[in-house]
Amino acid sequence: MSETLMPLAILLPFVGSLICFVSRHRVSVFTGCVTALLTAGTIGWLTYDVAIHGVQVYALGGWSAPLGIHLRVDGLALFMMIMSAIVGVAVTFYAVSYFGEHDAQEEKRGAELFWPIWMFLWASMNALYLSGDIFNIYVILEILGLAAVGLVALTGRRAVLVAGMRYLLAAMAGSLIYLLGVVLLYAAHGTVDIVLLGQAIEPGATAMAAMTVMTAGLLLKTAMFPLHFWLPPAHASATAPVSAILSALVVKASFYLILRLWFDVFHATITLEAGYVMGALGTGAILWGSIQALRQARVKMMIAYSTVAQLGYLFFVFPVSADHDAANAATWISIAGQGSLYQALAHALAKTSIFLSAGVLLHAAGSDHIDHMRGLAQRLPVTVFAMALAGVSLMGLPPSGGFVAKWMTVQAVLAAGQWWWAPVIIGGGLLAAGYIFRILRPAFSPADVQEALHPVPRSLELCALGMAILSIVIGLRATDLLDVLLIGAPFAIQAGGAL
Amino acid sequence: MSQYQFYSLAGMVLFALGLHALVILPHILRKILSINIMAGGVFLFLISIAARNFEDFPDPVPQAMLLTGVVVALSATAFAVALARRIYTVTGRSELDEEDRVP
Structure with a gap:
């Protein structure tokens, strides 16, 4: 059972998101709460499991690297997932009352769409932390970005639309710049698995170029100064639960990735x-x-x-x-x-x-x-x-x-x-x-x-x-x-x- | 210069052009197009490296990645265009500039 906890942490909120998407508002609020609790429970169980048995690797579909895609959990990934789970559960229960209070038509539409997109966002964050493959991470980064922008634009007001557009453009550009680094690494080493890349990497121009573009793309997505221009309008104009999710969790997902890359892939490349x-x-x-x-x-x-x-x-x-x-x-x-x-x-x-x-x-x-x-x-x-x-x-x-x-x-x-x-x-x-x-x-x-x-x-x-x-x-x-x-x-x- | 290096270089040039246009053009549709040109550049680079060490047949993995990337870029573009349309309906404008700060 324990090795399936990793895909479960991704699939649960994802399935919850699909159910929320097709069902009526009352059902999706209920589904949202249940999914949040189940996901947090899964992460708690995974924590217990990893604390006893140490780092775990799960080969999706039974295919192992370099051909297959690995899910991998260590303390760092787990820490980020625990953080998302604590904030996620609090925001979920806050959102139940928050969206329950509004009567205006535009708020109502926002309330219906909040649940599927938020569950989707959570699934993509867990996938990002568990993924052990830099190309897979590119796809997840895009999903994460789209879900985050969807949440910002929820109410459809003027300010959120424009802020959401800025955010979307920054997120898409950031992912593409990151992808350029992925291509450079694949061209040089013929693999996209983080662990294998970490063993194969050699200091040199290619590694340096890959590190620079990947870090730059992710800095843009983390809203690191001086690339932070998109963050304040997006986070300030979104509804309260969304602002909390974005500020607390989403920007840190790409920070986590920079950390992961510096320590596990580019450890031989980083200079003072x-x-x-x-x-x-x-x-x-x-x-x-x-x-x-x-x-x-x-x-x-x-x-x-x-x-x-x-x-x-x-x-x-x-x-x-x-x-x-x-x-x-x-x-x-x-x-x-x-x-x-x-x-x-x-x-x-x-x-x-x-x-x-x-x-x-x-x-x-x-x-x-x-x-x-x-x-x-x-x-x-x-x-x-x-x-x-x-x-x-x-x-x-x-x-x-x-x-x-x-x-x-x-x-x-x-x-x-x-x-x-x-x-x-x-x-x-x-x-x-x-x-x-x-x-x-x-x-x-x-x-x-x-x-x-x-x-x-x-x-x-x-x-x-x-x-x-x-x-x-x-x-x-x-x-x-x-x-x-x-x-x-x-x-x-x-x-x-x-x- | 071998053939695949030429294509790689062309991909890089496209990417740089797209990035430049994204930064300087204020019209939203043009920004979305610029991102697509950037994506095209990366994809060209990606597909060109499939031929790097393989004499008889190309490396299939970049092609699989490319297909995934195209799907991702398509859906992101669809979302961006929908958002741009909504911005035009609500505000009557389709440019992003400094005045669009939160009131």
Whole structure:
């Protein structure tokens, strides 16, 4: 049974998506919830299984590589899937009440289409994490991109259509640039299997070119500074559950892929210069994203820019891992990798919470303008509390998950002797505090006029609060999750593509 | 220069042209076409390498990949065109420029 858990994690949401697509709204809401729980259960079971037996490989249709396609699960893939499952279940239950509340015609059509596309998106994310084949990953990247754009354009309003179009063009271009690298690698080595490529790769012009184009294409899809232009409008104009999924999960899927490629395929190719370029991009993202977040007038736009900034922290693993010939390098590379992935998780939980809270705000007050937040702490205490808690994690204050992540990252860059990244990481926390307090200050100041608030279902507020609490709690139980991440040694760079 | 290298080079040139057009042209339909030209470039490159080491018969794997890629590109283009039509119906415009920020 255990070896079929991997295809099951892909097939379950996929079948759920098909059922949602053909059935009436009530049925698809029910199917969506059941599928979400079953998928999360499957991933939980897979985690248990992998924790006992270690890395698993599943040959689709019984064909093994190089001819066949492999599904492969290690700690890194599992960590990403657990992250998607936690956020996925919360967003699913949030969406039930969120779309149940709207009566307008356009919202209704959006509500019907949300379920099939969201299930499809989840299936493609699981497929991406499990896939062990770079061409297969290209196809999945396209599916993921199409599903994500479909979700953005859900309501069919003017702003989402234009933002969705930008997103679609960026996603398609990104995948094609990535595909160019796949072709280069296939031409040179005659295989597209990640493990086989990792063994066959030789430093040289072809590998360098392939690494450059694949990384560039994926940076565009991750919305890494300076290629982030499409992200803020798309994430800010989408409906609340969609913004949460996109910001928390979708951008990290392509980040995961960059990490996978650098460690498992291009380990012999990466140079210190390439690593520094990535670190510089991360620095740029933190500074530029935070400064833009400080300048926004709308809460959702601010949170979207905060995503641009928070993605920057993920990238310090690259300069640290590029210095892999030094003594003790394995230790700090491992710490940097753990810090980076923990940042991905902490940010996913905090950003989900804060986007879901912004959805409550929009629903209650009809606007997410920062000026309209005056006095909301008294009137929507649970939501404002959730935003504040999530904010603590984004700023990186102890004992939150964000603190653990940034602490590990700072430790790693100092150990690697690249101290110049440390002020950026710490300064980024201060900037985050700046934009979080821009929301909290008006919320806690007394309002002049008490406009009537639209009543909000309690479950919406509780979903947001649950994610916020989780983003703090993971800071207290970090070692358990990091043990899962390290199964199969995903950050062992000298091992020659950990098999 | 052997024949397959010529085709590879042509593919790269197409790809670069498409990328350039995608960045500079504001009209949505032209952007979609540019992406298709980029895709055409990659596909030409992909199919040309099938002949790289094989004297008597071409390597079949790139052809299988190409078929998959064409299907993917077709569906993505269909979606993009549908989205572009909807943008035209809702806004009356079919260009992407700086003013299309979220209000």
